[in-house]
Amino acid sequence: xxxxxxxxxxxxxxxxxxxxxxxxxxxxxxxxxxxxxxxxxxxxxxxxxxxxxxxxxxxxxxxxxxxxxxxxxxxxxxxxxxxxxxxxxxxxxxxxxxxxxxxxxxxxxxxxxxxxxxxxxxxxxxxxxxxxxxxxxxxxxxxxxxxxxxxxxxxxxxxxxxxxxxxxxxxxxxxxxxxxxxxxxxxxxxxxxxxxxxxxxxxxxxxxxxxxxxxxxxxxxxxxxxxxxxxxxxxxxxxxxxxxxxxxxxxxxxxxxxxxxxxxxxx
Numbered sequence: 001x002x003x004x005x006x007x008x009x010x011x012x013x014x015x016x017x018x019x020x021x022x023x024x025x026x027x028x029x030x031x032x033x034x035x036x037x038x039x040x041x042x043x044x045x046x047x048x049x050x051x052x053x054x055x056x057x058x059x060x061x062x063x064x065x066x067x068x069x070x071x072x073x074x075x076x077x078x079x080x081x082x083x084x085x086x087x088x089x090x091x092x093x094x095x096x097x098x099x100x101x102x103x104x105x106x107x108x109x110x111x112x113x114x115x116x117x118x119x120x121x122x123x124x125x126x127x128x129x130x131x132x133x134x135x136x137x138x139x140x141x142x143x144x145x146x147x148x149x150x151x152x153x154x155x156x157x158x159x160x161x162x163x164x165x166x167x168x169x170x171x172x173x174x175x176x177x178x179x180x181x182x183x184x185x186x187x188x189x190x191x192x193x194x195x196x197x198x199x200x201x202x203x204x205x206x207x208x209x210x211x212x213x214x215x216x217x218x219x220x221x222x223x224x225x226x227x228x229x230x231x232x233x234x235x236x237x238x239x240x241x242x243x244x245x246x247x248x249x250x251x252x253x254x255x256x257x258x259x260x261x262x263x264x265x266x267x
Contacts, residue, residue, distance in 0.1 A: 001032075001058070006079045009067075012058050013051035017043035020113065021086050022265065024050040025077065027095025027121060028191060029159070029184045031057040034094075038250045041258035046265070049089075051080065053097075055190060057183040063151060068190030070096075074103045081111045090265055092116035095223075095247065099196070102230075105209045115209040116261060119216065119223045119247055120230065127201035128229050138222055139165060140192075147192035155185045162188060166247060167220050177251075199226065204233035211237040212264045214257065216245035223247055238264070 003010040014032050015021075016039060026034045032050040042048050053073050055061040061068075077100055081089055091112050093101030098120025105115050123139075126132040142165035149158030159181050160170040170178075213231040215224060231239045240260045242249050250257040 004080060004083055006076050006083065007072075009054050009076065011051055011054065011076065011080055013049055014039075015047070015049050017045075017047040019046040020090060021047050021049045021084060022090045022092060022261075023081060023084075024048060025091070025093040025097035025101055026050075026053065026056070027093075027097045029162070029181045029187060030094075030097075031180070031184055033057070033180055035250070037254035038258045038261075041255060042261065045262055049084070053077075053100075055187055057180070061186050061190075063147075063186040063189030066193075068187065069194045070100065070103075070196045073100050074107070077101070077104050078108050078111065081108075088113040090114045090116070092118070092261065093120065094118040094250070096121040096191075102199070102203075102207070105207050105211075106203060109207075109209050112209045114265060115207070115211045116214065116264065117211065117227075117230070118214045118249065118257075119219060119227050120213075121223065122196060122226060123198040123222065124226055124229050125198040125200050128199065128204070128233065129225075132198075143188060144192045147188045150185050150188055155182050158188065159185060166223070168247065199230060201233055204230050205235065207234045207237075212260070213237060213239040214249065214260055215239065215241050216247055216249040216252070217241045217243040218246045219249075 001012055003012050024035050031052040035050040054076055055068050091101045098117040099122045142161055146158040146162035163170045211234050213227055215227045231237050242253050242256050245252045
């Protein structure tokens with residue numbers, strides 16, 4: 001594990017392999033360890049930099065302060081890539097990390113060669129969704145309820161609330177996966193306070209970086225809708241689905257996921 005000083009914060013990361021960097025950005029409740037199932041296949045043919053965002057493991061954050069937000073993480077990612085000083089990088093994000101990577105591509109396309117979005121998190125506004133109505137994000141209530149439990153010390157109870165909203169059964173998760181989530185549970189307190197803009201049609205149409213969307217064939221609900229809607233409006237993008245997989249696709253099907261990524265990067 002290494003660290004890079006970014007906007008006054010030491011960002012922890014793994015740097016494995018040689019070649020142009022593929023920078024990997026985790027989603028909610030995760031950290032650089034979540035990419036472990038695909039590090040072997042991906043680093044066999046290139047360099048992978050898997051990082052932990054501000055306030056995620058290995059930091060033991062207490063949920064206080066105002067330095068946890070999507071906007072802060074986007075600023076941190078831009079500064080991180082700049083400080084790598086490795087030229088345009090390939091950028092890959094999963095879930096909330098996919099949202100962050102999307103916004104980096106909007107603001108600083110000069111930093112990127114290719115963009116990979118694995119079921120990016122967030123919502124789509126009325127310009128993309130005829131069913132959209134003004135009001136709280138669909139995930140706002142479960143995140144708030146989960147954060148309240150976690151702040152009270154009921155870590156597992158809060159995590160179960162959050163995962164249930166994503167159709168992920170907490171009780172069926174293996175012990176290692178549960179521990180990773182526990183290590184990052186307090187970041188849901190930050191998520192509950194965060195205000196994020198939904199994706200608009202103009203946002204999707206502004207992406208000019210060659211983009212690959214990856215989804216789990218069995219993923220249900222908002223995540224699947226966001227994936228396919230954004231993909232339909234990002235010019236020249238490609239979508240690959242992994243049959244039988246859900247949101248944790250690269251953990252469930254690491255070889256299939258890695259092949260899709262490597263084939264795209266090799267073009």
